[in-house]
Amino acid sequence: MDLSSEQLDDLRELASSRHVSADVALRARIVWWSAEGRRRKDIAELAGVVPVTVDRCKARYAARGLAGLEEKRRGGPRDQVPPQTRGRVIALTKMSPPAESGLSHWSTRTLADHLRRREGISVSWHYVARIWREENLKPHRSDTFKISKDPAFADKVADVIGLYLAPPGGAVVLSIDEKTQIQALDRTQPVLPVTFAATEKRTHDYIRHGTTNLFAALNVTTGEVLGECRPNRNAVNFLAFLKKAVKPHAGKDIHVVLDNLSTHTTPEVKAWLSKNPHVHFHFTPVGSSWLNQVEIWFGILTRQSIRRGTFSSVNVLIKQIRDYIDSWNENAKPFTWTATAGEVLAKVRLVQTNMKKLVRNNSK
Template sequence: MHLTSEQMAELRELAGSRDVPADVALRARIVLGSGEGRRRKDIAELAGVAPLTVDRCKTRYAERGLAGLEEKRRGGPRTQVPPQVRARVIALTRMSPPAESGLSHWSTRTLADHLKRREGISVSWHYVARVWREENLKPHRSGTFKISKDPAFAEKVADVVGLYLAPPGGAVVLSVDEKTQVQALDRTQPVLPVTCAATEKRTHDYVRHGTTNLFAALNVATGEVLGECRPNRNGATFLAFLKKAVKPHAEKEIHVVLDNLSTHTTPDVKAWLAKNTHVHFHFTPVGSSWLNQIEIWFGIITRQSIRRGTFASVNVLVKQIRDYVNSWNENAKPFTWTATTDEILAKVRLVQTSVKKLVNNNAK
């Protein structure tokens, strides 16, 4: 049973926690053993269960994740957490921790502890983790963005966010970027894990067949993506892709959100913009690619199609990407942008304050 490093870490924490029922921790150890490459018979013997129980735990985890390890209680429904508590967990997760906490982002344990100490709400970290999974919340990623040193940071944030929240009437907003050096890896069977005193590692043999560069343009209003793989990444290939991306919208005003790569501002690109005055560039602040919605889509295609893929050649990789884009567009939906300019700037100020306090404390 193949598990990601994130899944392994989550299962280890669950298996060793005192905050979950013993039967849930046992099932977590069973699935963890399978992910470590142990034999079914050995797992059953160590856990003190029948081999069929091992199979059942693996199946439930494969189908439902950690929720599949929980047992449905007999004699009545499980105690429900009030809806307002769940709403409070979600709301806090989407905010930065208080400046006085010294935290850059929430973890399940720090959020549960904050709720108990500051607001008198008692929930386990396990409950917080379940809410995060169900709502697809990842504060350890969204709360650790790089602090931009761009002197026009506030103006650029307001410009881009304004396009997301209130696009000009009748205009088209495209989010454009390139995912460079996407590798075509041909993976073989995983090597058996080597266990040391304090660490456990799993490695994979693979053959590298080359790379490609994925250019993509997301229509912010519809969620549709134009994706194209090219062997080279330079001003000429970017301009060729840009022309292709704006062609279907030639009769409309087109606003393009992109970052500050030199390939986006070559003399040829500038000359083309001067001739096509209906196309307008909007640059994200330096070091703030998280503000570009296409980065969200790049993360999705990486997780769902590329990262675990096996590609015997670059052509196979390119076909996989093309098929994924076509499948995505069959049921495309736009991302919902909710953060306002004021909220983003306030969050940045909180992070800056936390960093300054940390530096000052370390200097003492």
């Protein structure tokens, strides 16, 4: 079976979930092993089933995706959750998470947790995942941006996009941010369920060895990236990295695009800026990290180097990131920003209007 990385990730998550039955998890594992190219008879032996069951699981997945691996319900309605709850899941999925959550987009677990804690609605992440599949909702792959409530949103958008489209002559524009809590996952061979009477134990198919935080600066003009991994994300490490990022451009005006986080605006950072008037900060609107070009590079790094990688330690993960940055810089190319501030603001107004209509319709 030829499956995408997103499909494989979904299968792994379902196979290791504690919120589904052992049968559903085993079906997911069978399809996953098939996608890895394992032979039919080997899969049957590993799973403890007959070969025809392997064929049946693959056929169910091919016909209906993950929904085809779920239990077939006999009699009665398929879903006992009120239709208002389904509508609320769909409405929230199409909206940006609250600014105070710190989330850029919903996952099935964070949305289910938000509904439980904030709205008193108890549904499982598996229910949310099924609604997303049925409605073809993919917030983690959305190309839209988060709607900001920053009162200075328009001014900040115009300021940052102005740097991208028409940088000051002779100046350097750096896009800086931190990618936090990158996990060093050691992906091992799948572990089969071990059953003792009516008790089942399942383990994940990976081991966590710790995390690191990546500070990165993207040169908007050349596309080159300076990166440095540090164990902690704090104001001290940010200021140390900032000094390192601007050092190669001594004698030039330097414009830095970054998020307005507390670590970026400490008294120590402000004091350093006052002593270095050639460095200018340009903050993106609150909740609008999509406007920071280095976020594009973070996404590429994740897809091409981290997401499917196997790391036996944090040091191995850090070396992989360093090697990727070196390889990137050998043929660095800048991202081409084409949208004007006016076009972005017009899209925001359209999205806000559509969201208000959606909320009204789902509240009726």
